[in-house]
Structure formats: structure tokens, C-alpha cells
Amino acid sequence: MSYAFKSVDELTFTDDFMFGTIMKNPKICKEVIERLLHIAVGKIEYPSLQKTIAPFYESKGIRLDVYAADNERIFDIEMQTSVPPALAKRTRYYQSLMDVDNLLAGHSYDKLKESYIMFICMSDPFKQNLPVYTFRNICIEDKALFLADKSFKIFYNASAYNREKDSELHAFLEYLCKKRVTSNLTKDIDKLVQAAKLNEEFRSIYMSLNIREYDLRKQGEAIGFDKGRQAGLTEGLHQGARQKSLETARLMRLENLGIGLISKITGLSEEEIANL
Template structure:
């Protein structure tokens, strides 16, 4: 993100604040906190911060009852249980309901889901093809080894086995 926020020759001090926000339905770190905030810190000296103004914030919606800030607690509760308990969350709920009734928005949202599904299926297909290709290669290699073993039992020369299987002399001698 730093690269996107600075132009060539700009000072590091000119960086603007940036936040990466994760809204989690399960506690990402298992500590029961409603909010986990991270900044870049030196691993050798935890008093030395990288002043890149970059923050990562994880909201654990299930821990809304432990949040002291009432509005944030209400928002986390709304995200967890879909219960609007404050003016802000009631407003969000109204906007959500309005968006649900908006056919243009629903169509756009569905197209995003379809695109996401298409990308996931394409990724799965690529993974399947890679796995298949790797499996075929491994099977082919194993077949060459088995053939070389049989040829050794028939007292074929290492040179002949190499030419017939493509295995190296070292591989053949290991068999």
C-alpha cells in the first residue's frame, strides 16, 4: 500500500494513514478481544515502530459485549446478531433493507457473486489440472523406475536402461 500512496521521490514522512480492516465472525486470535489493532513494529526492539501510518484492525463481532465504546459495541452486535440497537445501526439496517429492495443493486450484487464463483471455479479447475499433470508426471516417473528394476533383473546394462527409461545413472544405481 505504501507504493500506491507515495510518488517517486516523495518522502516517507508524507505517507497518509492507511487501514486494512477485517470484520471477523470468529475470534481470529482466540484472546476474546473485540478489537485487535496492529502496527508495524521492530521484532528486535518492540519500542521501535515503523512510522508508515499503516494499521491493521480486526473486529471480532462475537465479543461486542466486551467493547467499552457504545457505538462500536452496537455495530459489532448488529454485525453478529443483526439486531439494530442504536441510531447508527438502525440507519445501517434501513440502508440494508433498502438495498435488498433495489433491483439494480441486487442485480449488481448477484453479478459480483457470480464473478466470484466463476473465479473460484477457474481456480479450482487450474488446481485440478495442475494436480492431474503432477499426478501423471509422478506416475510416469514411477513407471520408469519399475521398468528399470525389471531391466536390472534381466541383467540389462545401465547404459541401455538409461536410454530406454530416461533415468540417470545415479537413479538406476539407487534402485
Template sequence: MKESSRFKPLNKLTFTDDYMFGEVLKDPELCAGVIERLLKIKVDHIEYPELQKTIKPTYESHGVRFDVYIKDSDKVYDIEMQNNTYDEILLRSRYYQSMIDVDNLLKGHIYKDLPESFIIFICKNDPLGKKLPCYTFKSTCLETEITNKTDKTVKVFYNASAWDKTENEELKSFFKFICNNKAESSFTKSLLQKVRETIKNEEFIARYMAVNLHDYDIMEAGRKEGLTEGAREAKIQTAKNMLVEKIPIETIVKCTGLSIEEVKNLG
């Protein structure tokens, strides 16, 4: 396999690429800037940015890896960059929310102390097909309006491709940057500059190469396992065909390499 097909070359990385996205948003000022433009709020400070945070409450459970998981003084934000469209994106957000809550509870919080949380998906394409620039989900009561009670969870899905329908100029510029990697505002120019600096950072280069080589090794192991399983399936099908033709079991064993017991079980 060619080197270029294993992972994206460093000089081709953009802000929206998985590893770069997390690396840029490790900068608290840039991270706060993204949140402020998306949610139209003022972030007092970023307590801690965590790149590719993995939450896995128990050894047996399925963990979830967040692109960027951060906190300010009383809120939790999970920011995800989505370059592809997934049919199950709503269910993914549900799982992410549950993992954030479990993570907080395992740290000793009680229910009433759970922070307000925001699951934010920044999507290059329309995630829900209604051509809106933003889709916001909050829990509501169907029977009556309740304004003084909330579960303090918000899920927001942004459709950057609908930048032309966005009235806020700062957000429009950010969405256009997501879609075409062209910086027009001072903020997106700061993001682009950070990307260019990161590409030249030796520590980042080493980590990026290590992560991608690790992923490549896993992929190759899976591919080889798949080839092995495929070869076995082919042997089994050949044996079945030979049994139909009433070819002796001993001959089938010699031709396929299957054991006598395996061939007999196919009959």
C-alpha cells in the same frame, strides 16, 4: 448446479456479506461512522470511498483486492470484513500494508509524505484466540521507548463476538449487529436500512449478478480442469499398475489412451 448454490440470494444478503459490505460503505457518512466507532476518532471527511479497490503495481505481481479502501485528508483506511477465521491473518495484513505503500509511492509520494495508514479487520469470530474485543498492532523499538518516531502504520483486528466485553455502547451495538444482523442503535438501523435499499437497487442487482456469474464461470472452469487432470492421474496410475503386472506396453496404450513414450517413461 442449483441457482441458490452458486451465490447468496439477494434477499439473504446482510451487511457483512462481501459485496454488500463494500456497497454500503460507499456512503461517505456511513463509512465515516464505522471508522469513528472503531477507532474512537473524528473523521473530518471521506475523500473517496473505493469499492473493492485492486492494487497491482506491476503486471507480474500479485495484486490484492481490498474490501473498502478510503482516504480522508491525511490518512488511509483499509477496512476488511472477515466472516471466516484465517490462521495467516497477520501476514495478510502485512501484505495489504505493503500494497498501500506501493500504491502511494507510485503516485509520486516520497517516503516522508506517506500517509498514516490503518489496516482494519472486522472479524465475526476471534481472529487471535485471546477472547479480546480488539487487538492493536503498532511498530515499537524493543530496546528503548521512542515516542517521536513512528512508521505511521496501525493494524487493528476486531473480534465482534466479544461484544459483551466492549464498554463503549455504540461499538457494542455495532458488534452485535455484525454478529446477529439485529439493529439496536440509530446508527446500526441506518446500516440496515441501507442494506434493504441496496437490495432493491437495480444497478446493484445487475452488478451483483454479473460478478457472481463471472466468479461461477471461473469456478466451473477450474472444476473442469481439475476433473481433466484427475482423469489423467487415474490413467497414469492404471498404466503403472499394468506395468507391474508386465502387461505389454501396446495393450496399456490401448487401455489408457496414453502415448507409448508416456508409458515407457513410467517404467
């Protein structure tokens, strides 16, 4: 079986690695959030990419595409080239773990920040041809009564950009869907995308990621026929993948790459990498 990966020159802002790279820029991240939510955002903490939240050893952890916060709010931005399964329940679980992560032990509930989970979808997640779907908890008996839990789940449908009346959001969704630059924000994003494609470090890291994913897929393919030993082989695959990540991290440290960048690429914690 052959595996097809996009070349660097084929990447666009909607591709996972490019999206994360561009959204590392605090100015761009802040402006994207402001366009999506139509609000002014304070100075955001440096965006955290592929942030992992796994509060309990046996619980299912999550990995957020882009996690950012200002003094009063937290934001999770997910780019989806296809609509993932169980989308609604996925956001419910994301919300719960973000709250656990946000509230320090011993703090009262009123310390929870206002939270926004935003899924940017290239196709329509709810088939109603709306450019934006915003969900909040409301009272069934009195639709004007909102539960003031300060949580929002918002889904964007880039394919319906022509139905978006706000000009800035229209331009952003159009850029995602058609790659047309029609606003200052999309102009800035597109410049960064083109610059990244010419950056040797970006190209090298992207190729390393593809090689690592290819190796993991081949390992999975090699053992996939033996269902009777699935549990043991899965653990073996996990250990093999971890060893491969450790080896990759060691090589990257020799190249003097930053610990944060190595963590993003390999999935290892910064502490593990620092101890190599």
C-alpha cells in the same frame, strides 16, 4: 457438483457485495471508520471499492474491500466472515503495497500518510476473547517506545461484542454478530441494507455476479482433473474468464450502467471498459 449462492433476501451487511454497496456511501463509511478507531475523520475521498494494487507485473497484487482517505490518513477496511489463512502476513503485505501506492515517485518518506489496516472478523482471529486487537511497532527493550511509522493494524472480533466497553463500537459489533439495531449508525446501515434488497438494479447486478462466479467455477471444475497440463490450462482459464468479463462489460454498457460500477463487477479497469 452444485453451487449454493445466497439469495438477495438472505444478504446481510457482512456479505461482501452488500458491505461494498453500503460502504460506497461516504457518510456511512466515515461514521464506520470513526466508530472503529474512536477518532474524528475529515472529509473522506469517495470510498474506493475492491481497489486493486499491483505495482509490478510479476508481483502479487491485492484487492482491498474498502479503501478510503482523508487529508492525513488512508484506511483499508476488510470484512471477513471467516479468518483468512496467514492473516498477520497478509496485513504486512497489504501495508507494504499501500505505502508504495501512496508515495508518489520522487516524494520523500515524510509524505507517507498515517495508515490503518482494519480487519473486521466475525470470529476471534487470535483466540484471546478480545473485541479489538491493535498492533503497532514497539521497541522490545523499552515497551513505552513506539516506532513513529504511523502505521496501525487493527483486528475486530464481532463475536466478543459484549466485552467492548465503548457503547457505539459495542452496538456496531453487536449488529454484525446478531443483526440487532441498537444505535443510530446501525439503524442507518440497516435501512440501507433493506432498501438495497428492494432495489432492482442491486438485485440484477448481484445475480449477474453469481452467474459469472458459477461459470468460472464450472470452467475450473472441468479442467481440474488434468494436473499435467495445469500451467497451460490455468492460462487458458484466465483468458476465458477475461473474455467472459469483456462480454459482460459490453452488455452492461448497453444497459447504461456506470463505468465504475462495471469495473467493480467485472474486475476490468475503467480504461478497458471505456474502450469497449
